[in-house]
Every structure is written in structure tokens, then in C-alpha cells.
Amino acid sequence: MELPGGLLVDNQIRRDFSFKPMTGFIERAIAESGLEASGLPQQVTSILTTSLNKVAGLAVNRELVLSLSSGDRLFLMLQLEASIKPEIKWMTASCQHCKELIQFQYKPGSMPVKLAGENFPRGPLSLSFADVSIRVPNGSDEEYIAQMGTQASSTMEHLLARLLNEPDFSADIHSLTNQDKELIDNTLDLMAAQPGESVSISCPFCSHQQQIFIDNYAWINTETDNIDEEVHTLASQYHWSENDILSLSRNRRKCYLQLIEKSQNTSQTENKFQSSGSL
Ligand SMILES: [Zn+2]
Structure with a gap:
């Protein structure tokens, strides 16, 4: 499997990557990643730094x-979610039209992904000025935007200043016309790699076709919060x-846990049998 975007290494895009084998150490680091992070982007950085082995042939660090x-x-x-929990999940959402609860299935890692376009990760752009x-x-x-914690409009300006300025251009962001902003939006859409974040569902009650947004980060807590109990x-x-x-x-650990559960069930059944036999 390859990254939909990739890293520019020696003027060439490389898309290869690998995760480390999933152990309890990594799962615990994922489970605890929220404690130190000041926001979701920082948490994602910490999780990926812990779990990735190599990207583009390079050893992985925070930078x-x-x-x-x-x-x-x-x-x-x-992909990490899919490697930890590949099974199909049942999800529920409220219909955007009739408000009934819809149940649907979702397989982690199965979302369609838009590959990066021409010029990724940096391309030319002709603005009005x-x-x-x-x-x-x-x-x-x-991470920069998350730490700013300001209003959406000025956040967008700060982001644009970062994306446009480096390395050779210092634009006055305020001189961007609406047409410029639209051009920037379209150019970024074409250039960026983008995994799908919603599924298309037809409501079984009113047949309304709708896009339902999937929380792609919910698994960080739900799939790793048993680790201490399992160790115990x-x-x-x-x-x-x-x-x-x-x-x-992870597989080996789950296998031992199943064996323990099985032997506990067997001894419970034996106890029942013995106590009913003694009556
Ligand atoms: Zn409906």
C-alpha cells in the first residue's frame, strides 16, 4: 500500500511507508497520546511518530x-485503525431528513481515497496581482492553526499566509480578491491527496440520499482503552x-485472553454441573 500524496525526496515523490508491528507498547502509547497533546493535530503527530516504521525510505521522527x-x-x-481493528463496524446516525435512526456498516480503511494531483506538494498559481x-x-x-485557537476567518488568513509565503513570496493576504480565494481553493483541491470522510447512505425510512460524516479519530480511545485491563x-x-x-x-495478546476466557467458561460450567449433581 502507498501514500496517496507522498514525500518529496531528492526531487522525487516517494509514497512507500510501513508501520511497526502492533504491540501492547504501541497501543498503550496510542491510548495515552491525548494526555500530553494540546489538540488533535498534536495527538495525531504523536500517534504516527510512535507507530510508523519508515516513510519514503526514511526513519520516522516527529519532524x-x-x-x-x-x-x-x-x-x-x-490505515492504523484498520490494522488495529479491521472488522466491519455497525454505526448509527440520525437521518438528515426524517430524523429516524439509520444503522449502517463501515469497514475501517475502506474509504475511497483521492490521490494527489499534478504538482503535489507545491504548484504554481497566478493570482490577480x-x-x-x-x-x-x-x-x-x-498544529500551528490548532494552537492559535482564534476565530475561523483569521485562522484561514494565517493558514494561507503559510501556504503562499514559503519560500519566495510575501503576499499581503488582505489583497486577495474573492476570485483569488476561489482559485486557491480549487488549486488545493486538485493538488491535495484526500481520503473520503463521509459515506453515502440512503435512508431506509424516507429514501433520502445523504452523506454521513464518519469520525475518523473515535477509534483512538475506543480501541485502545482496555489495554491496562488486558495486561492485568x-x-x-x-x-x-x-x-x-x-x-x-496484538493478535498474540488477544489469543491468550481468549484462552483465559475459554478456560474460565469451562470451569464455570463444570462448577454448575458439580453443584447441580450434588443436589
Ligand atoms: Zn430518513
């Missing part, structure tokens, strides 16, 4: 994850150290 385009970062988060270049937003931009169960049963348990692959 590399920050330099990935926003589309690639979202794509990687969706100058010829400039513009690049797609990346992790640094996401395995440690109590097998007397292994915490380090040994967290080093296990």
Missing part, C-alpha cells in the same frame, strides 16, 4: 510526521512481567 501532508496523515490514521506558488497543508500547519488479566493468570505482556503482538 517527518509534521512534514507529511494533511491528506497523508489522515490516510495513515485510517502576482504569480506565486502554493503548497498543500501539512502537519505543522495543522494476563499478569494475574500467567505471572508474566508487564514488559513481556506489552511486547506481545
Whole structure:
């Protein structure tokens, strides 16, 4: 599998990436990623820095994850979700027309993905007052904007100043006409890689066709919050150290947990049998 955008290395786009094998250590780091982060973009940076092995042949660190385009970062988060929990999920949403509750299925990592366009990650742009270049937003931009915490209109101006200015252009963002802004929007849409964030559903009650937005980050908490309990169960049963348990692959850990559950069920059944036999 390849990134929909990629990294520019020696003037060539490279799209290869790999995750580390999923162990309890990584899952715990994901579960605790929200404690230190000041916002979702910072949390995503921390999760991807912990979980990725290589991108574009390069060892992964925080700077590399920050330099990935926003589309690639979202794509990687969706792939990570799929590697942790590949099973189809049932989801519910309220119909946008008749308000009835709709149930639908969603398979993690299965969303259609728009690949990056020509000139990714930076391309030329002819504005009304100058010829400039513009690049797609990346992790640094996401973190910068999240930390600003200001109103939406000025946030957009700050973001545009970052995307347009580097490295050779210092535009007065206020001189952008509406036509310029529309051109910027369209250029970025064409250039950026973008995983789908909504599914198209027809309501079974009123047949209204609608796009339902999927929360692509909900899994960060829901799929990793049992890790301490699981470590406790395995440690109590097998007397292994915490380090040994967290080093296990996710699949292996789940396998041992199933064996414990199975043997507990068997002994419960035996106890029932014995107590009913003694009556
Ligand atoms: Zn409906």
C-alpha cells in the first residue's frame, strides 16, 4: 500500500511507508497520546511518530510526521485503525431528513481515497496581482492553526499566509480578491491527496440520499482503552512481567485472553454441573 500524496525526496515523490508491528507498547502509547497533546493535530503527530516504521525510505521522527501532508496523515490514521481493528463496524446516525435512526456498516480503511494531483506538494498559481506558488497543508500547519485557537476567518488568513509565503513570496493576504480565494481553493483541491470522510447512505425510512460524516479519530480511545485491563488479566493468570505482556503482538495478546476466557467458561460450567449433581 502507498501514500496517496507522498514525500518529496531528492526531487522525487516517494509514497512507500510501513508501520511497526502492533504491540501492547504501541497501543498503550496510542491510548495515552491525548494526555500530553494540546489538540488533535498534536495527538495525531504523536500517534504516527510512535507507530510508523519508515516513510519514503526514511526513519520516522516527529519532524517527518509534521512534514507529511494533511491528506497523508489522515490516510495513515485510517490505515492504523484498520490494522488495529479491521472488522466491519455497525454505526448509527440520525437521518438528515426524517430524523429516524439509520444503522449502517463501515469497514475501517475502506474509504475511497483521492490521490494527489499534478504538482503535489507545491504548484504554481497566478493570482490577480502576482504569480506565486502554493503548497498543500501539512502537519505543522495543522498544529500551528490548532494552537492559535482564534476565530475561523483569521485562522484561514494565517493558514494561507503559510501556504503562499514559503519560500519566495510575501503576499499581503488582505489583497486577495474573492476570485483569488476561489482559485486557491480549487488549486488545493486538485493538488491535495484526500481520503473520503463521509459515506453515502440512503435512508431506509424516507429514501433520502445523504452523506454521513464518519469520525475518523473515535477509534483512538475506543480501541485502545482496555489495554491496562488486558495486561492485568494476563499478569494475574500467567505471572508474566508487564514488559513481556506489552511486547506481545496484538493478535498474540488477544489469543491468550481468549484462552483465559475459554478456560474460565469451562470451569464455570463444570462448577454448575458439580453443584447441580450434588443436589
Ligand atoms: Zn430518513
